[in-house]
Amino acid sequence: MFLLVFLLLVFTPPIFGCGEKITAQTGQVKSPNYPNGFYPSNKDCIWDITVSGSSIKLYFESRFGIEVARGCGYDYVQVHSLTSRGASQIGKYCGSQSPGTITISSNHIRVKFHSDSSATDKGFSANFSAVVNGGWSDWGDYTDSGQCSNTCGTGTKRQTRTRQCDNPAPLGGGSQCSGSSSEDQTVACKLRECPVHGGWSTWSDYEPGQCSVSCGTGYQNETSSRDCNNPTPSNGGEDCQGDDVRTRETTCSMDPCPRICELDGTKMPYARDFTKYNECQDNQLVLKTCPYKYSWDQNKQKCVKVCPLFVVKSLADPNDCYKYIQCVWGFYIVMSCPSGTAYAADLKVCKHVRDVQCQY
Protein backbone atom coordinates (compact mmCIF):
# COMPACT_ATOMS: atom_id res chain seq x y z
CA MET A 1 0.00 0.00 0.00
CA PHE A 2 2.77 2.36 0.89
CA LEU A 3 4.48 1.56 -2.42
CA LEU A 4 1.32 2.32 -4.36
CA VAL A 5 0.96 5.69 -2.67
CA PHE A 6 4.58 6.39 -3.34
CA LEU A 7 4.24 5.56 -7.04
CA LEU A 8 1.14 7.71 -7.35
CA LEU A 9 2.97 10.60 -5.75
CA VAL A 10 5.88 10.24 -8.08
CA PHE A 11 4.16 9.54 -11.37
CA THR A 12 0.96 11.45 -11.13
CA PRO A 13 1.65 14.93 -12.48
CA PRO A 14 0.96 17.63 -9.95
CA ILE A 15 -2.42 19.27 -10.33
CA PHE A 16 -2.33 22.98 -10.16
CA GLY A 17 -5.22 25.06 -8.92
CA CYS A 18 -6.90 27.90 -10.68
CA GLY A 19 -4.20 30.22 -11.85
CA GLU A 20 -0.63 29.74 -10.81
CA LYS A 21 2.88 30.51 -11.92
CA ILE A 22 4.20 27.05 -12.62
CA THR A 23 7.78 26.00 -12.97
CA ALA A 24 7.66 22.25 -13.50
CA GLN A 25 8.42 19.80 -16.26
CA THR A 26 5.05 18.12 -16.08
CA GLY A 27 1.76 18.86 -14.52
CA GLN A 28 -1.94 19.17 -15.00
CA VAL A 29 -4.13 22.20 -15.27
CA LYS A 30 -7.92 22.00 -15.27
CA SER A 31 -11.01 24.08 -14.91
CA PRO A 32 -12.57 24.23 -11.43
CA ASN A 33 -14.68 21.19 -10.45
CA TYR A 34 -13.35 19.09 -13.36
CA PRO A 35 -14.21 16.22 -13.72
CA ASN A 36 -16.77 16.04 -10.94
CA GLY A 37 -18.99 18.93 -11.93
CA PHE A 38 -19.45 21.96 -14.14
CA TYR A 39 -17.18 24.91 -13.86
CA PRO A 40 -18.53 28.01 -12.13
CA SER A 41 -19.59 31.16 -13.92
CA ASN A 42 -17.48 34.28 -13.96
CA LYS A 43 -14.21 32.50 -13.41
CA ASP A 44 -10.76 33.29 -14.71
CA CYS A 45 -7.76 31.06 -14.23
CA ILE A 46 -4.36 31.94 -15.73
CA TRP A 47 -1.47 29.50 -15.57
CA ASP A 48 1.97 30.69 -16.62
CA ILE A 49 3.97 27.58 -17.29
CA THR A 50 7.72 27.57 -17.66
CA VAL A 51 9.67 24.42 -18.38
CA SER A 52 13.29 23.73 -19.16
CA GLY A 53 13.40 22.49 -22.70
CA SER A 54 12.73 23.74 -26.18
CA SER A 55 8.99 23.25 -26.32
CA ILE A 56 5.90 22.19 -24.42
CA LYS A 57 3.24 19.63 -25.21
CA LEU A 58 -0.31 20.03 -24.02
CA TYR A 59 -2.60 17.00 -23.94
CA PHE A 60 -6.26 17.92 -23.62
CA GLU A 61 -8.40 15.10 -22.30
CA SER A 62 -11.22 13.94 -24.51
CA ARG A 63 -13.78 14.78 -21.83
CA PHE A 64 -14.12 18.40 -22.85
CA GLY A 65 -16.98 20.83 -22.66
CA ILE A 66 -16.94 24.58 -22.74
CA GLU A 67 -19.92 26.74 -23.61
CA VAL A 68 -19.78 27.09 -27.35
CA ALA A 69 -20.09 30.43 -29.00
CA ARG A 70 -18.97 32.08 -32.20
CA GLY A 71 -15.29 32.83 -31.81
CA CYS A 72 -15.53 31.21 -28.34
CA GLY A 73 -16.80 34.60 -27.27
CA TYR A 74 -18.35 33.44 -23.95
CA ASP A 75 -16.32 30.81 -22.31
CA TYR A 76 -12.95 29.49 -23.53
CA VAL A 77 -9.61 28.02 -22.82
CA GLN A 78 -6.88 29.94 -24.55
CA VAL A 79 -3.22 29.08 -25.09
CA HIS A 80 -0.47 31.62 -25.71
CA SER A 81 3.15 31.21 -26.42
CA LEU A 82 5.20 33.65 -24.39
CA THR A 83 8.56 34.80 -25.69
CA SER A 84 10.79 37.76 -25.12
CA ARG A 85 9.09 39.33 -28.10
CA GLY A 86 5.69 39.05 -26.43
CA ALA A 87 2.68 36.76 -26.43
CA SER A 88 1.25 35.03 -29.49
CA GLN A 89 -1.93 33.03 -29.43
CA ILE A 90 -1.70 29.36 -30.22
CA GLY A 91 -5.39 28.64 -30.00
CA LYS A 92 -8.69 29.47 -28.33
CA TYR A 93 -10.97 26.50 -27.67
CA CYS A 94 -14.63 25.90 -26.76
CA GLY A 95 -17.37 23.45 -27.58
CA SER A 96 -17.32 19.70 -26.96
CA GLN A 97 -14.42 18.74 -29.22
CA SER A 98 -11.16 18.29 -27.31
CA PRO A 99 -8.25 20.09 -28.97
CA GLY A 100 -6.22 16.93 -28.40
CA THR A 101 -2.48 17.33 -28.35
CA ILE A 102 -0.85 20.64 -29.05
CA THR A 103 2.87 21.24 -29.30
CA ILE A 104 4.08 24.76 -28.67
CA SER A 105 7.61 25.74 -29.74
CA SER A 106 8.35 27.64 -26.59
CA ASN A 107 9.33 26.80 -23.08
CA HIS A 108 6.99 29.38 -21.68
CA ILE A 109 3.23 29.37 -22.26
CA ARG A 110 0.13 30.81 -20.75
CA VAL A 111 -3.12 28.84 -20.44
CA LYS A 112 -6.14 30.92 -19.65
CA PHE A 113 -9.62 29.70 -18.70
CA HIS A 114 -12.52 32.13 -18.76
CA SER A 115 -16.21 31.71 -18.06
CA ASP A 116 -18.83 34.41 -18.29
CA SER A 117 -22.03 34.75 -16.36
CA SER A 118 -24.11 32.48 -18.61
CA ALA A 119 -24.13 28.71 -19.08
CA THR A 120 -21.40 26.45 -17.84
CA ASP A 121 -20.17 22.99 -18.91
CA LYS A 122 -17.88 20.05 -17.98
CA GLY A 123 -14.72 22.10 -18.47
CA PHE A 124 -11.31 20.74 -19.44
CA SER A 125 -8.20 19.14 -18.21
CA ALA A 126 -4.82 19.31 -19.88
CA ASN A 127 -1.59 17.63 -18.97
CA PHE A 128 1.51 19.49 -19.93
CA SER A 129 4.99 18.28 -20.39
CA ALA A 130 8.25 19.80 -21.41
CA VAL A 131 9.59 18.33 -24.61
CA VAL A 132 13.11 17.26 -23.79
CA ASN A 133 15.47 15.43 -26.09
CA GLY A 134 17.36 12.72 -24.32
CA GLY A 135 21.02 13.23 -23.47
CA TRP A 136 23.62 10.74 -22.48
CA SER A 137 25.08 10.43 -19.04
CA ASP A 138 28.85 10.12 -18.73
CA TRP A 139 30.21 6.70 -19.48
CA GLY A 140 30.54 4.42 -16.47
CA ASP A 141 33.74 2.59 -15.68
CA TYR A 142 34.66 -0.41 -17.76
CA THR A 143 33.82 -3.71 -16.09
CA ASP A 144 34.75 -7.20 -17.21
CA SER A 145 32.20 -8.70 -19.53
CA GLY A 146 34.22 -11.74 -20.59
CA GLN A 147 36.80 -14.14 -19.26
CA CYS A 148 40.50 -13.95 -19.95
CA SER A 149 41.20 -15.81 -23.18
CA ASN A 150 44.18 -17.68 -21.72
CA THR A 151 44.25 -19.65 -18.48
CA CYS A 152 47.90 -18.70 -18.08
CA GLY A 153 50.13 -16.11 -19.57
CA THR A 154 48.92 -13.00 -21.27
CA GLY A 155 45.53 -13.12 -22.95
CA THR A 156 42.75 -10.73 -23.71
CA LYS A 157 39.36 -10.10 -22.22
CA ARG A 158 36.42 -7.95 -23.09
CA GLN A 159 35.26 -5.07 -20.99
CA THR A 160 32.09 -3.12 -21.31
CA ARG A 161 30.98 0.27 -20.13
CA THR A 162 27.50 1.69 -20.27
CA ARG A 163 25.77 5.04 -20.21
CA GLN A 164 22.18 6.04 -19.65
CA CYS A 165 19.93 8.33 -21.61
CA ASP A 166 19.07 10.29 -18.50
CA ASN A 167 21.06 13.49 -18.80
CA PRO A 168 18.40 14.54 -19.41
CA ALA A 169 15.96 11.71 -19.92
CA PRO A 170 13.72 12.26 -22.94
CA LEU A 171 10.42 13.79 -21.96
CA GLY A 172 7.20 14.74 -23.66
CA GLY A 173 8.02 12.88 -26.85
CA GLY A 174 11.52 14.28 -27.08
CA SER A 175 14.00 12.22 -29.04
CA GLN A 176 15.79 9.28 -27.57
CA CYS A 177 19.54 9.48 -27.32
CA SER A 178 21.26 8.39 -30.49
CA GLY A 179 24.12 5.96 -30.41
CA SER A 180 24.83 2.94 -28.33
CA SER A 181 24.31 2.75 -24.61
CA SER A 182 27.25 0.40 -24.24
CA GLU A 183 30.62 -0.09 -25.80
CA ASP A 184 33.32 -2.72 -25.48
CA GLN A 185 37.05 -2.69 -25.35
CA THR A 186 39.59 -5.49 -25.33
CA VAL A 187 42.36 -5.37 -22.77
CA ALA A 188 45.26 -7.59 -21.87
CA CYS A 189 44.86 -9.94 -18.91
CA LYS A 190 46.86 -12.57 -17.12
CA LEU A 191 45.34 -15.02 -14.64
CA ARG A 192 48.70 -16.48 -13.71
CA GLU A 193 52.12 -17.12 -15.16
CA CYS A 194 52.43 -20.21 -17.35
CA PRO A 195 54.57 -23.07 -15.98
CA VAL A 196 57.94 -23.25 -17.70
CA HIS A 197 59.43 -26.75 -18.07
CA GLY A 198 63.15 -27.05 -17.64
CA GLY A 199 65.43 -27.54 -20.62
CA TRP A 200 69.02 -28.70 -20.79
CA SER A 201 71.90 -26.51 -21.72
CA THR A 202 74.34 -27.94 -24.23
CA TRP A 203 76.92 -30.34 -22.84
CA SER A 204 80.12 -28.73 -21.70
CA ASP A 205 83.40 -29.80 -23.25
CA TYR A 206 84.90 -32.93 -21.73
CA GLU A 207 87.24 -32.20 -18.86
CA PRO A 208 90.03 -34.72 -18.38
CA GLY A 209 90.32 -36.37 -14.98
CA GLN A 210 93.32 -37.91 -13.23
CA CYS A 211 95.46 -40.08 -15.45
CA SER A 212 95.79 -43.62 -14.16
CA VAL A 213 99.57 -43.52 -14.51
CA SER A 214 102.13 -40.93 -13.59
CA CYS A 215 104.26 -41.73 -16.60
CA GLY A 216 103.73 -43.34 -19.93
CA THR A 217 100.26 -44.10 -21.29
CA GLY A 218 97.25 -44.79 -19.06
CA TYR A 219 93.54 -44.20 -18.81
CA GLN A 220 91.46 -41.35 -17.54
CA ASN A 221 87.78 -40.57 -17.07
CA GLU A 222 86.66 -37.46 -18.87
CA THR A 223 83.50 -35.74 -17.66
CA SER A 224 81.17 -33.24 -19.24
CA SER A 225 78.16 -31.64 -17.60
CA ARG A 226 75.07 -29.70 -18.45
CA ASP A 227 72.61 -27.57 -16.49
CA CYS A 228 68.83 -27.45 -16.36
CA ASN A 229 68.76 -23.77 -17.15
CA ASN A 230 67.68 -23.54 -20.76
CA PRO A 231 65.23 -22.57 -19.47
CA THR A 232 65.24 -23.02 -15.72
CA PRO A 233 61.92 -24.55 -14.65
CA SER A 234 59.59 -22.04 -13.01
CA ASN A 235 55.98 -21.53 -12.00
CA GLY A 236 55.53 -25.22 -11.30
CA GLY A 237 57.20 -26.44 -14.49
CA GLU A 238 58.93 -29.82 -14.57
CA ASP A 239 62.59 -30.43 -13.96
CA CYS A 240 64.82 -31.71 -16.74
CA GLN A 241 64.92 -35.49 -17.11
CA GLY A 242 68.17 -37.40 -17.36
CA ASP A 243 71.70 -37.06 -16.09
CA ASP A 244 73.52 -33.81 -15.77
CA VAL A 245 76.95 -35.47 -15.92
CA ARG A 246 78.40 -37.91 -18.46
CA THR A 247 81.78 -39.62 -18.52
CA ARG A 248 83.94 -41.40 -21.04
CA GLU A 249 87.22 -43.25 -20.71
CA THR A 250 90.12 -42.16 -22.85
CA THR A 251 93.80 -42.86 -22.94
CA CYS A 252 96.18 -40.38 -21.47
CA SER A 253 99.83 -39.89 -22.25
CA MET A 254 102.13 -38.66 -19.55
CA ASP A 255 105.80 -37.98 -19.91
CA PRO A 256 107.74 -41.10 -20.88
CA CYS A 257 108.58 -43.21 -17.84
CA PRO A 258 112.21 -43.06 -16.81
CA ARG A 259 114.15 -46.11 -17.92
CA ILE A 260 114.69 -48.41 -14.97
CA CYS A 261 116.83 -50.88 -16.75
CA GLU A 262 118.63 -50.21 -19.91
CA LEU A 263 118.83 -53.73 -21.11
CA ASP A 264 116.36 -56.55 -21.01
CA GLY A 265 117.63 -59.54 -19.11
CA THR A 266 119.72 -57.61 -16.64
CA LYS A 267 119.34 -59.24 -13.23
CA MET A 268 119.78 -57.51 -9.87
CA PRO A 269 119.56 -58.65 -6.24
CA TYR A 270 116.37 -57.89 -4.36
CA ALA A 271 116.92 -56.22 -1.08
CA ARG A 272 115.82 -57.94 2.12
CA ASP A 273 115.11 -61.31 0.58
CA PHE A 274 118.02 -63.32 -0.76
CA THR A 275 115.67 -65.87 -2.33
CA LYS A 276 114.38 -63.23 -4.78
CA TYR A 277 115.92 -61.14 -7.55
CA ASN A 278 114.84 -58.52 -10.08
CA GLU A 279 115.03 -58.98 -13.79
CA CYS A 280 114.61 -56.37 -16.52
CA GLN A 281 111.77 -57.19 -18.86
CA ASP A 282 110.33 -54.66 -21.30
CA ASN A 283 112.03 -51.85 -19.42
CA GLN A 284 110.36 -52.92 -16.14
CA LEU A 285 111.85 -54.57 -13.11
CA VAL A 286 110.12 -57.88 -12.59
CA LEU A 287 110.49 -59.54 -9.19
CA LYS A 288 111.37 -63.20 -9.45
CA THR A 289 111.77 -65.88 -6.81
CA CYS A 290 114.44 -68.56 -6.81
CA PRO A 291 113.29 -72.17 -6.47
CA TYR A 292 112.88 -73.65 -3.03
CA LYS A 293 116.17 -73.96 -1.15
CA TYR A 294 117.87 -71.64 -3.67
CA SER A 295 119.02 -68.10 -3.25
CA TRP A 296 120.17 -65.44 -5.70
CA ASP A 297 123.88 -65.19 -6.36
CA GLN A 298 124.62 -61.89 -8.06
CA ASN A 299 128.16 -62.88 -8.94
CA LYS A 300 127.08 -66.05 -10.62
CA GLN A 301 123.94 -64.35 -12.04
CA LYS A 302 121.85 -67.30 -11.06
CA CYS A 303 120.03 -69.01 -8.21
CA VAL A 304 122.25 -71.29 -6.19
CA LYS A 305 121.59 -73.72 -3.38
CA VAL A 306 121.69 -72.05 0.02
CA CYS A 307 123.03 -75.02 1.90
CA PRO A 308 125.22 -77.84 0.67
CA LEU A 309 123.84 -81.34 1.09
CA PHE A 310 124.67 -83.38 4.15
CA VAL A 311 126.23 -80.47 6.04
CA VAL A 312 125.12 -78.86 9.27
CA LYS A 313 126.46 -75.40 9.53
CA SER A 314 125.45 -71.79 9.91
CA LEU A 315 125.82 -69.04 7.30
CA ALA A 316 125.51 -65.28 7.44
CA ASP A 317 122.19 -63.92 6.19
CA PRO A 318 123.37 -61.78 3.26
CA ASN A 319 120.61 -59.27 3.91
CA ASP A 320 120.34 -59.05 7.71
CA CYS A 321 123.22 -58.80 10.12
CA TYR A 322 121.02 -59.77 13.05
CA LYS A 323 120.01 -63.09 11.53
CA TYR A 324 121.82 -66.14 10.32
CA ILE A 325 121.00 -69.18 8.27
CA GLN A 326 121.14 -72.60 9.82
CA CYS A 327 121.72 -75.35 7.27
CA VAL A 328 120.48 -78.79 8.18
CA TRP A 329 120.98 -81.52 5.61
CA GLY A 330 120.30 -79.31 2.65
CA PHE A 331 117.43 -77.44 4.26
CA TYR A 332 117.80 -74.09 5.95
CA ILE A 333 116.13 -72.07 8.66
CA VAL A 334 116.52 -68.32 9.11
CA MET A 335 117.36 -67.75 12.77
CA SER A 336 117.47 -64.52 14.78
CA CYS A 337 120.41 -63.69 17.03
CA PRO A 338 119.49 -63.06 20.71
CA SER A 339 118.62 -59.47 21.56
CA GLY A 340 121.65 -57.21 21.62
CA THR A 341 123.77 -59.52 19.51
CA ALA A 342 124.53 -59.80 15.80
CA TYR A 343 125.97 -62.59 13.67
CA ALA A 344 129.71 -62.58 13.31
CA ALA A 345 130.28 -64.35 10.01
CA ASP A 346 133.94 -65.10 10.61
CA LEU A 347 133.28 -66.78 13.95
CA LYS A 348 129.86 -68.15 12.89
CA VAL A 349 128.32 -67.13 16.23
CA CYS A 350 126.11 -64.33 17.56
CA LYS A 351 128.20 -61.79 19.44
CA HIS A 352 127.58 -58.50 21.14
CA VAL A 353 126.63 -55.91 18.52
CA ARG A 354 129.61 -53.74 19.35
CA ASP A 355 131.90 -56.57 18.28
CA VAL A 356 130.27 -57.10 14.93
CA GLN A 357 130.65 -54.87 11.86
CA CYS A 358 127.07 -54.93 10.59
CA GLN A 359 126.59 -53.86 6.95
CA TYR A 360 122.83 -54.18 7.02
Ligand SMILES: [Ca+2]
Ligand atom coordinates in the same frame (compact mmCIF):
# COMPACT_ATOMS: atom_id res chain seq x y z
CA1 LIG B 1 -20.83 30.77 -19.93
